[in-house]
Amino acid sequence: QVQLVESGGGLVQPGGSLRLSCVASGSISSISAMGWYRQVPGKQRELVATTTRSGGITNYGDSVKGRFTIGRDGAKNTVYLQMNSLKPEDTAVYYCNVECFMVGSYRRSNYWGQGTQVTVSA
Numbered sequence: 363q364v365q366l367v368e369s370g371g372g373l374v375q376p377g378g379s380l381r382l383s384c385v386a387s388g389s390i391s392s393i394s395a396m397g398w399y400r401q402v403p404g405k406q407r408e409l410v411a412t413t414t415r416s417g418g419i420t421n422y423g424d425s426v427k428g429r430f431t432i433g434r435d436g437a438k439n440t441v442y443l444q445m446n447s448l449k450p451e452d453t454a455v456y457y458c459n460v461e462c463f464m465v466g467s468y469r470r471s472n473y474w475g476q477g478t479q480v481t482v483s484a
Contacts, residue, residue: 371478384458400454
């Protein structure tokens with residue numbers, strides 16, 4: 363099994379910044395990609411940002427391009443999300459996601475964190 367521990371969510375004023383972190387642990391052989399998604403009540407979960415193992419390829423949702431930056435520390439199995447110029451519409455539960463191979467398995471698996479609340483409000 364894989365455990366994902368997220369941190370860094372909270373309340374921030376419009377225009378402010380937050381930094382989310384997610385640490386993956388467990389019987390992980392290798393990580394293919396890590397990323398962040400978000401969801402508000404009544405809507406589908408949407409892509410925020412993803413990054414490959416080396417961090418060489420990143421992908422962002424249209425609504426966060428130019429404001430959010432994803433990064434990772436491969437040695438620590440950690441992914442970060444720096445969120446700048448936050449808007450009220452960024453309010454959501456943010457979920458960490460990892461695609462990885464478990465020790466002894468050739469099948470790629472997908473795991474989700476519990477989620478961390480981000481609220482942007484004056």
